Amino acid sequence: MTQMLAARTAVAVRRPEKMAFPPRTLLYHLAPQAPEAIWCESLTSYINRLGRAHHVSPRTLVAEVINPLLPSPNPFVAAFGAQAAMGLNGNGEQSKGWQTVLERLTGQVHLHRLTFETVLGDFPSMRILRKTPAWCPMCLAEWKCAGQTLYQPLIWMLQVVTICPTHQTPLVDRCPACHRYQKVLATNKTPPFECTSCSVWLGDESSPRRTGKETTQQLAWQAWICSILEELQTASLMEGSLSWQVFFTQLVHYLRERKGAFRKLALAIGAEPTNFHGWVTNQDVALSTLLTFCYRCEVTPWQVMQGQLEPLERIIQGGASRSSPFPPRPNRRVDRDAYASYLDAALNREGVPPSLRDVARELGYGSTSQLTYHFPEKCALIAQRYAEYRDQRKQQRLLKVREDVRQAVFSLHAQGEYPLIYKLSDVFPNGLMRQREARNAWREALQELGREP
């Protein structure tokens, strides 16, 4: 220091200048997870993580920062975030608008890779995406245990992907505690993969593996889907966004060159020939139907796009060797006596009464319609009993809420603080103090203390 001073004796006078930064991003420069792999993060997952990184709810992030910058701001952000936001993971115009805004706000580029545009090109998103997010509880448990970032891979958002490629367990789309679907954009600041309704952790290390013949068939089908998606993603990253018109043009061209090929191929794969001709020529088909066709014909969509259709010749000549990935729907006969006694037993079951949906599931039905058709009275009784049980639980919960709020008010009062409602909100997170019963309990407790609310 002394040496430096000895060397420096000059004094300078200058005008102060305010050095401006180059433009900085308004939001953090958060990197997406695995942007070039099959496990790449979805755009909605990225928005959720961005909100949490800023310590605001994803909905607040969308409402206060992203939405005002959109070409056409959405007036109903909360409703949009519940389900409709799933479309952001697709390849529509809406998604492109959001990508542009997010790229400007975060400084990240290539956010289109977080949508299905990179995997499925211009395939209509309406036919490919789930309504609400799904997840693999075992993946979540593993990632959390390993300290990895928790995110929602794009692959979990596809309707056709129903089994986790890693753990071969079914993907789940409802909270195990409250049985509610998850919001696409979280409305609160709950940590990732805690239920957006009841804050229960959605990971589970002990999810059972599937067994049995159908499962093996489905596993093969799901593994094939994953390989197809990987192939399409690689092709898309190398060749640019895929055009499905090429797929249909190649297929039609090939089939028209061979007399009766449409009919023969349709019958070989167990499809109705008119329907098959319709979707091939009109280029309008669900992704699951298209993939089923490719699966049974032992050809990949990318091979079709490249004109490599030799495997179809073998199928036309000799029939499909692969069976349908979906098990045939069972034509079940209703055993009235057995079912009636089962319903009676359900009515008299001790402990928590089952809901009608539970009983239907126990009998192997996906919905309650069969049971209500054959046993309307018994079903009505089961439903009524379950409704009474739910009502009773609700009353118990409200009683507990009232007592908790009363205790909290008295506790704050004893500490010499006025029990303002926002202080109670700190004690009771998850918006409990927004409930009418909680507010009434707060007013009553204040009156009991002789204070005015």
Next chain:
Amino acid sequence: MSQTSSSEEPESFPQELLTSSLSARQAYFEQQCLIEHPRLLDTLDAIVQVICPVDASESSRRPGTMVLVIGPSRVGKTTLIRLLEERLTRLTLERMQADPGFIPFASVTTIGPEGSRFDWPGYYRAVLRSLRDPFMDIPRARIPNREVREAMEAALLYRRPLTVIVDEAHHLAVAASGSRLQNQLNHLKYFENLTGVSHILVGTYEMRPFRRINAQLACRSVDIHFSRYDATNTEDVQVFRSIVWALQRQLPVLEEPPLVEQWEFLYARSIGCIGLLKLHLNRALTLALEEDARTVTLTHLRKAAMPESRVKAALQNALESEAELTESDGADERLLTLLGLRGPGSKKAPEAAAEQKPRRAPRPGKRTPQRDAIDEATQEETAPEEAAG
């Protein structure tokens, strides 16, 4: 820019200012004349060397270093911060181009405590605002106090600033004493460990207790003394005269005042603090401009000068603090003696040092824990009584 040494003449103010309004002339001198003097630049270099020693790349910086920049009031600490911000911006331009989310520093000014506690949530919010958090000014998105610390930590991790510059950091010491002050600094140290972001605490001599609060903090922080110019040092006198000369050339009056001739008077009233000197000259200029005088005279300077009592108080504070901050001769020998490498019975030296440690004065009314000496007179009085009894 102009440079002044003993041989070169410093740049004068723009002559067109003479036709401008009084307020414009005053504003020019007050706001547009930034004096880059050696003490300021040396301090700036020392700070930059600590937080980014070789270049501004992330790999070469030393994370988790707390820098204490201590100096008397009005020595130019805020100007130093302004220059430091400029320097850091310039050093990191390349990195800012590469990473659009990177912000090179957060600069905050602490607010004096309203009560006995330092307002940490207010501090966190100030850092967040400085790091351009978009939700700070949106009432509907307000981050509650219980989460704002985590939000600030996240901002430091994502924005990756080189440093957090804290102006008026002595407010941390005003709000706390003893163990609580240690807690405050440990709190800052926690952020440095967690995020790798250095803190530069800039403040007055009230920050002296920060240096000796505990051994760990003492070893992990770097003290930089931003001192005044000392007239007992010939070199300092030369520089001070150069500064006065540069400032006299910048005073927007018709005739250049011969301030260099009055340097001793100016030094006496500014105690060598350039901020005080400039404030003094600014007030004198205001008086001269109000009187429509051709130049700033000694009368103006005397009227605008700080009263003797205040100067004395400031000087006393500065001298006491300088004595504490300046290492006296023979420090190495004293340390070696303490370590048992010098002097007779050297191994007992630390114990001896401990014995010599000044005792804390007892509280008024509290007796010292030792047997009272029995007064001889009392003994004489009691002895005959005993003999009689």
